[in-house]
Amino acid sequence: MKPHVGFIGLGSMGEAMAANLLKAGYPLRVFNRTPEKAVQLVAAGAFQATQPADVAEPGGILISSLANDQAVEEAIGNDTKLLERLGKGGIHVSTSTIAPATARELAEGHGRHGVAYLACPVLGRPDAAAAAKLWLFLSGPPEAKERVQPLLQTLGQGVFDFGTDPESANVVKLACNFLIASLIEALGEAFALAEKNGIERTKVADVLGQTILASPAARNYSKQIAEKRYTPAMFKLPLGLKDIDLVLQTATASHVPMPLASLLHNRLLAELAKGHQDLDWTGLARGASEDAGLPT
């Protein structure tokens, strides 16, 4: 029989992951600050808790999917009833993209309650989460990692193990998001160049998608930016800025100059300053079009 699982945070990512767990037969207790988000999960069999602590089972497994460092600290933190109840033998699988430094602090604080903290940020957008095609980056205590393996298999297409260091998985996740944002910027500039020289953006995207960007993920980004299709947002611009700023913070703390990350920061910031907070983060490619005097 499958173990009970507690789930906190039902945004577009969390809801999709929770649904897959239910489908795989895991009994689920869920909590979300805005309770309405749980309606479909409850219809599918989940129990809806009215406070975070109620999702936890002593010695059980808790999964969280939250927007940023602050949300994780507020909902779960290091000295909460939730952690107390989870207690010795408990495991917290933290799938949010947060600062490596925050992960380290959380791991230490969890330890005081006997709870194992597993950093498990995921790569993929809500559609990938729904299709159980996420990539999961994992780091933390070996026994805990082993215990959650079957569960993680139901969420994605692969788990990458980055050892025992709680922050390692987060560093790799940030590196991936930085790579994607770099790709968006590069595509934005390349398509602007093509467009201004009389070549259709989608024809260039087509070439790229068959050659150097022949991976499904990269091809999707390329197509979307070629079509200037920045809505509906799969991953909103402010979240993109949050991640790039986590990259820059981590880079500053470890003395790694990253001029391309700085460029991305300024592009994303300009989009916010101009009121585009509801665009997908591919919208950072707007900047290259706008600066070239092209339609955006």
Add this chain to the structure above:
Amino acid sequence: MKPHVGFIGLGSMGEAMAANLLKAGYPLRVFNRTPEKAVQLVAAGAFQATQPADVAEPGGILISSLANDQAVEEAIGNDTKLLERLGKGGIHVSTSTIAPATARELAEGHGRHGVAYLACPVLGRPDAAAAAKLWLFLSGPPEAKERVQPLLQTLGQGVFDFGTDPESANVVKLACNFLIASLIEALGEAFALAEKNGIERTKVADVLGQTILASPAARNYSKQIAEKRYTPAMFKLPLGLKDIDLVLQTATASHVPMPLASLLHNRLLAELAKGHQDLDWTGLARGASEDAGLPT
């Protein structure tokens, strides 16, 4: 029976393409400024000319593979014996990566001799050329394009047609090289971040190669940069700078600000200033390591 083909420029790209033409049964006349480069082709059946004009057959097909704009202008140009001899009905398939503006001038000049100029820059490094796995970007007069199709098929795995404009294929090629260089820079920064935070570069490359950079081309670049393997050079740094500077020239002429291209320009220039002209252009990733105080 296959038509005679003239071939000018036997660098590592040209030699591999010429060898594939021979293998496919095309009678070949070759010319290279340094005649020693032709030894193997001659052994395989090519005729070695002692001056450019001697490779041409009236109304025939000429292919060139040269290092840069200046080399194309010197070897073929617009008012040479070679073009005169090629004459009406002749076709020049120009595979070098040159400025779109140069392509336009060449096309006009060729026209005065009745020669069709086909822009046909190729994507792929010498190993891809040898394996006939190049991607070819083609633009120019329709009849000429049709006539050379069978021949181009022997050189690569696909031909992309960008219409009749002589410079279009070059713009797309420049966009591709810009994308690759952007990827190199992004990888250089991402790996430096990982390395300084205690994570093995090759493990990050492994993740990228299975996820967002799952294309063979991108995966190769990623692996190479993770291993800091910048020799032997498949495509030398100064050629990389040449291409990025062609991107910037074309962007300036068409009023397209490209801050990422500027960043790449400065990285490549710094490598040259520090004496690394013999590295592969992936060596631009050295900069990110060096600036982070890491071993390069």
Add this chain to the structure above:
Amino acid sequence: MKPHVGFIGLGSMGEAMAANLLKAGYPLRVFNRTPEKAVQLVAAGAFQATQPADVAEPGGILISSLANDQAVEEAIGNDTKLLERLGKGGIHVSTSTIAPATARELAEGHGRHGVAYLACPVLGRPDAAAAAKLWLFLSGPPEAKERVQPLLQTLGQGVFDFGTDPESANVVKLACNFLIASLIEALGEAFALAEKNGIERTKVADVLGQTILASPAARNYSKQIAEKRYTPAMFKLPLGLKDIDLVLQTATASHVPMPLASLLHNRLLAELAKGHQDLDWTGLARGASEDAGLPT
């Protein structure tokens, strides 16, 4: 008779300011975490306190000169015995360069004890402080500003008033330091260009100092960078990075993309990564020389 003044923080800036206050006849109580720094001031008549609270006089004036936000929060903060003792009618003149957001928080916290918080960051290096040639940027409650005017006159050559907002003076100070760092970068690049083209750096500095950079401050920076004279440090590199990062934080919070500030951040960070933490912040100009393959 002059009022008693408490002074906390005897770094090279603080000690020079305190000495000028003594010279002007203000009875002084001083505190510094490393007590040895107070020796000369005590010899000149200052009373040395063994804990921060002992420098305060109820309703009196306190001046602080500390390295960064954290140091101000630790030494003075918002809920300390020091503020309690200073109490109603007390004034804290905070001369450190700190984040505008920190200034706002301090002002609110101070208010709970009846203490007026005056933001008063100063422009000038230790030699200017010793010569009482500082420029002082002031913002905060009008009555408090009026009461400290005579005292501030003894410290510098001019006081600029930026209204009642506690953070305003800090924003202007950050803008000034950003301008200076921009100048350093511009000079570093300009001199590298000249040097590589066979022109003596000092001759260019001479021209600049008589034309566009004819102010004494700019001329000094120009001369120093032309001579590649980065020691002894008047203002150390890590402090420079701290200030530029405060600029970037403030800019991010208010949605102001600042690409030049990002460039400065990366230059300063590279210097730290390469072990140059003991250089003056003009040492950020090293980067331009090093990237050009020139002696640094």
Add this chain to the structure above:
Amino acid sequence: MKPHVGFIGLGSMGEAMAANLLKAGYPLRVFNRTPEKAVQLVAAGAFQATQPADVAEPGGILISSLANDQAVEEAIGNDTKLLERLGKGGIHVSTSTIAPATARELAEGHGRHGVAYLACPVLGRPDAAAAAKLWLFLSGPPEAKERVQPLLQTLGQGVFDFGTDPESANVVKLACNFLIASLIEALGEAFALAEKNGIERTKVADVLGQTILASPAARNYSKQIAEKRYTPAMFKLPLGLKDIDLVLQTATASHVPMPLASLLHNRLLAELAKGHQDLDWTGLARGASEDAGLPT
């Protein structure tokens, strides 16, 4: 008695310089492609030539003030009737801001006619030219420099000698213009930061003008940018881009990475792409305001 002087190029700079020569008693022959520009000078006593060659006097002095490299090459070049007529003992004082490489070629070509080429780019805008307050940067053959000294004194407030190398004076001039453009960018960002944080731009300009930017030139730029006053243009944006691109060309040729110059290039290019070719080059500061979502 003063020697005859030929003058080619009556733009806003050239006309002002020519007028000062006339006022100082030099008999003047002028030529401009658009003859109407000469009306006032003719009224003041100048002789208007109908072709360039007619302004020259064998062994005499020729001054040119033209928009860019191409204009100098077309109007004067190396193998023209003008140079033939000027001939042995003749001197060409070239006040245009052109590429150092062009200056070297011109110097060589002039030499074949016995004409001494003096690089003499000038610092200052049309108002400074009119007030004879230019700064002149001079390099070339010593005897020629000596012969034109009295004449140059009437044009400006100072002459800086950079030796015999024909391109040196141009390198220094480019370095100065790069410094000014850097200042414009830095001010644009600093004022945007201030404005977004509720501080009046002109108050910050006032502080800067009394402290680090206390030179008249820097103070003027600061004031103008604070007031967002980009018209009427004293020095148009496209000319600014031309100069920054000459900086980048020279830097590329001599292997000097200049990331700040690249930033300026992209800012200026964006202004052109957006249709602001009639603004003063201080208009590059618009970019920082626009990216911050501020009124421009």
